[in-house]
Amino acid sequence: MWQPLVIMQNGELMPFANARVHPLSLAMAYATTVFEGIRAYRNPQTGAFKIFRLAAHVQRMQTGMKVMRFDRKFELEEVREYLTRLIRANEPDDDVYVRLLVYIEAIGLMATTGPVGFTAAASPRERPKLAETGMSLGVSSWSRLSDNASPPRIKATANYHNARLTQLQAKADGYDGALMLTSAGKVSEAPIACFFMVRDGCLITPGLGSSILESVTRDTIITLYEEATGKAVLQRDVDRSELYFAQEAFLCGTGQEIIPVISIDRLPVGDGAVGPITRMLQKSYFETVRELVPDRHHWLTPV
Numbered sequence: 652m653w654q655p656l657v658i659m660q661n662g663e664l665m666p667f668a669n670a671r672v673h674p675l676s677l678a679m680a681y682a683t684t685v686f687e688g689i690r691a692y693r694n695p696q697t698g699a700f701k702i703f704r705l706a707a708h709v710q711r712m713q714t715g716m717k718v719m720r721f722d723r724k725f726e727l728e729e730v731r732e733y734l735t736r737l738i739r740a741n742e743p744d745d746d747v748y749v750r751l752l753v754y755i756e757a758i759g760l761m762a763t764t765g766p767v768g769f770t771a772a773a774s775p776r777e778r779p780k781l782a783e784t785g786m787s788l789g790v791s792s793w794s795r796l797s798d799n800a801s802p803p804r805i806k807a808t809a810n811y812h813n814a815r816l817t818q819l820q821a822k823a824d825g826y827d828g829a830l831m832l833t834s835a836g837k838v839s840e841a842p843i844a845c846f847f848m849v850r851d852g853c854l855i856t857p858g859l860g861s862s863i864l865e866s867v868t869r870d871t872i873i874t875l876y877e878e879a880t881g882k883a884v885l886q887r888d889v890d891r892s893e894l895y896f897a898q899e900a901f902l903c904g905t906g907q908e909i910i911p912v913i914s915i916d917r918l919p920v921g922d923g924a925v926g927p928i929t930r931m932l933q934k935s936y937f938e939t940v941r942e943l944v945p946d947r948h949h950w951l952t953p954v
C-alpha cells in the first residue's frame with residue numbers, strides 16, 4: 652500500500668512529518684476547525700484518479716466556515732488546485748483519502764475569527780472489512796448533539812467529541828458501532844456515518860432535521876436509489892423501536908462508503924444477512940465513484 656510523502660499547509664507542500672499547528676492556537680484551544688473527508692478513486696481500467704463530489708464537499712466546508720464566522724473564504728477552484736497538487740505529489744498507486752482541515756491559527760480570545768489556515772493530507776485507506784460481512788450496532792445512551800447547541804449539519808471537529816464518546820461506549824459494550832438518538836428520542840446517525848433502513852420495500856433515512864451531518868454520500872445514495880428504482884427515499888423521523896422492524900440497514904459516508912448493518916441491539920436486522928437493496932447500492936456506488944458507468948451528474952473531478 653502506498654505511503655504519504657508530503658502534506659500541504661497553507662498551500663505549501665512539505666514532508667508529512669513536518670506539519671505544525673501551535674498548541675495554543677484557537678484550533679487546539681477551542682476546536683475552531685471545520686474539516687472534510689474526501690476521496691479520489693482510481694479507475695482500474697485507465698489508472699486515472701478522480702475526486703468524488705468535490706463541489707459538494709467544498710460547499711459544505713464553505714457553509715461551516717460561514718457558521719463559525721471564519722474571516723476567510725475558499726473558492727472551489729482554489730481547493731481543486733490544492734488537492735490536485737497534493738494528490739499528484741504523493742504519487743499514489745491506489746485510491747486516496749484526503750483530509751482537509753481549515754482552522755483558526757491565531758493564539759487569542761475565543762471570538763477571534765482569523766487568521767485562518769489549512770492543512771490537506773492524502774493517505775491510503777483500506778476498504779473497511781465490515782463492508783463485506785456487515786456490522787453490529789447498539790443504540791447509544793449518549794444523545795446526538797442538537798442544532799441549537801453545536802449544529803451537527805456542519806462538519807466541525809468540535810462535534811466529534813459527542814461522536815467519540817458514543818464510539819467508545821459502543822466498543823466497551825462489544826458492538827462494532829453505534830446509533831445515536833436525537834434529544835427528542837428519534838434515530839439520528841452513527842458517529843461518522845448516516846443511517847438507512849429498508850422496511851416493506853421502502854428505503855428510509857432520518858431527515859435533515861434529525862441532527863445529522865448534511866452528508867454527501869447520503870445525497871448520492873438517495874439519487875442512485877431513486878434513479879434505479881423510480882421510488883422516492885423516505886426522509887422522515889424513525890423511532891428507536893422501528894429499527895427492529897427493518898429488513899435491511901446500512902451506514903454510509905465518504906470514509907465508510909456503504910457498510911451493511913446486520914444487527915441492532917443484538918437483534919438481527921431481517922434474517923441477519925446482508926440484503927439485496929444494500930448489495931445493489933454498494934455495486935451502484937462503486938461503479939459511480941470509479942467511473943465504471945458514465946458520470947451523468949458531473950460528480951467526478953480529474954486529478
Ligand SMILES: Cc1ncc(COP(=O)(O)O)c(C=O)c1O
Pocket residue numbers: 688814840841842843844845863864865866867868869903904905906
Ligand atoms: C457524523 C457524520 N455523519 C455522516 C457522515 C457522512 O458524510 P459524508 O457522506 O459527507 O462523508 C460523516 C462523515 O464523515 C460523519 O462524520
